[in-house]
Amino acid sequence: MALRVGVDTGGTFTDVCLYDGGSKQLTVLKTPGTPHDPGEAVLVGADEAVDLLESSYEEVEFFAHGTTVATNSLLEGKGAKVALFVTQGFRDLLELGRQRRPKLYDLFAQKPELLVDRDRIFEVEERVRYDGTIVRPLDPSTLEEQLEQHQDVLSEVDAIAVCYLYSFENPVHEEVTGKMLQAKFPQAFVTVSSDVLPQFREFERLSTTTINGYIGPVMQNYLRSLRERLAEKGLGVAPKVTQSNGGIISFTTAEDMPVRTVLSGPSTGVVGAAALASKSGFPNIITLDVGGTSSDLALVNNGTPTSTSGMELDSRPIQAPMLDISTVGAGGGSIAWIDNGGLLKVGPQSAGAHPGPACYGNGNIEPTVTDANVVLGILNNEALLGGKMPIDARLSFQAVEALGKRLGLGVEETAQGIISVVTANMAKAIRVISVQKGYDPAEYALVAFGGAGPLHSGRLARELGMKITLVPMAPGAMSAVGMLMTDLKADFVSTARTVLEPQALNRIVDVYESLKADATNWIREEAIAEGDESLHFFADLRYKGQNPACQGELSPPVHSKSALAGRDQEQPR
Structure with missing residues (x-):
């Protein structure tokens, strides 16, 4: 067996x-x-x-x-206590960011809290130029004195992140710093940007490295x-x-x-759904994964999920190869509520696993999407999970009725209102990954999975003009099923700051050879059998003088992949 x-x-x-x-x-x-x-x-x-x-x-x-x-x-702010080492003069880069204002006219918009307190951000006397040449060498003795000076603070942290300017071109200063920190503070999780993200854009690299340190000890x-x-x-x-x-x-x-x-669970659901739908003759799909807390949506073209080079999670940029998945706070446990204007809203607050929807009988009295489905008879009024999980439908009716009285609606009307609102939220999220990127949802099949995906697929398809919906045999566990259908995979990235011309061929070849060596070492460490491995090379390019860089697409799932992000660096300082 x-x-x-x-x-x-x-x-x-x-x-x-x-x-x-x-x-x-x-x-x-x-x-x-x-x-x-x-x-x-x-x-x-x-x-x-x-x-x-x-x-x-x-x-x-x-x-x-x-x-x-x-x-x-x-998301919950329950990560590690982090210290951060940066190039002298860049102590405030994490807070300054790109100085963009996504909500330009919102007078009360707040930036996310820093993951590192300013008194735990230390400047180091070192400097590497944009081309990798060293302008100010790192003095190990000076750094040692600095570590001694701040030993009390550093001894109390769980993680230490290091991100120096242009370390993707020359990581030697980060490597020295990382080794010294690991030797002096063995209790800390030490992470350096040249390992986490060896490519340009210093703020995104700093943010990603800091997040790696923040969640490192927990994971x-x-x-x-x-x-x-x-x-x-x-x-x-x-x-x-x-x-x-x-x-x-x-x-x-x-x-x-x-x-x-960061997208560990949702990604394999998309991979599994894409594989099953392709075998069924539907290579172009939109996936709808509705769980207890949120809905995850993704676009698949020709059997290949669309990818992206990064995302923002809680307004914090994370640069890493990932599937392009849009998430909205609309799940079975999402709580229905009334805003200050008297309008019905659903989510993003969720009743979670405990206490869960009102019908679970664990003390929650707020109506959820699950309770609305129970009231409308869409879900069994006696038990869920094939009879394994008894519920109290009376509690669902009570929770929805209490909300309806505040809205001046009957219990069934209120339940239908909750379903209509959550459907609109899901439709909006699908339009973000389709219509806003030039794709017509009507040309795709909707693949619904997750515990509550099939419950909402019909209404959602009608809302978006989609003619075909597919439901896997085990929709509630599609992500788990997808794990058995995916492969070992790794991405290796490097920035080659050069013009694409014959004179640059040798350098480009050297970069690819370096990536190939990294991929080969990884294949060996993962004990992948000879003949099962597959290497794919890609380049992310932009026009000379173009700024910011174009965001290219990554490869489909393979056993191993070596990817090259060949973007120009911003103008040297």
């Missing part, structure tokens, strides 16, 4: 998918999430799946895990603990974790680069 297991932890439920290669049997399970320790739900769900087949962990040949720990740590502790507990149960293979680009990496790699996992 050769077993493959995929486990996806969401905001409300943990989904488990187990495939028996011998009998070709696919087993799908759901278990309530455990927010206090997401790893507990992973183990409970995996135990139940293995026991159901009367098997054991020793027979598992593949174990993949999708997690929201990194994302939630950032490291979580994955390390889960890895040890799985080993104690008899798991003999190295577990994998899904990353934002739709591929998977080992737990140990993710422990060093957790910023790659």
